[in-house]
Amino acid sequence: MSSPERSRAELPDGEGGDPACWMHRVCQECGRLADEDPPTRCPSCGAALEAL
Numbered sequence: 001m002s003s004p005e006r007s008r009a010e011l012p013d014g015e016g017g018d019p020a021c022w023m024h025r026v027c028q029e030c031g032r033l034a035d036e037d038p039p040t041r042c043p044s045c046g047a048a049l050e051a052l
């Protein structure tokens with residue numbers, strides 16, 4: 001039962017989820033999403049990923 005006064009951003013789960021949850025896992029070089037968390041290395045291009 002969603003209230004119209006509640007913002008969608010307040011909901012923990014939604015369609016597609018919250019992008020901020022995996023933003024730190026996205027490779028800055030190729031944009032691929034790392035399979036592990038915290039990410040250490042991009043599985044696609046091999047670039048080192050830093051956990052912010």
Ligand SMILES: [Zn+2]
Pocket residue numbers: 027028029030031032042043044045046047
């Ligand atoms: Zn990459």
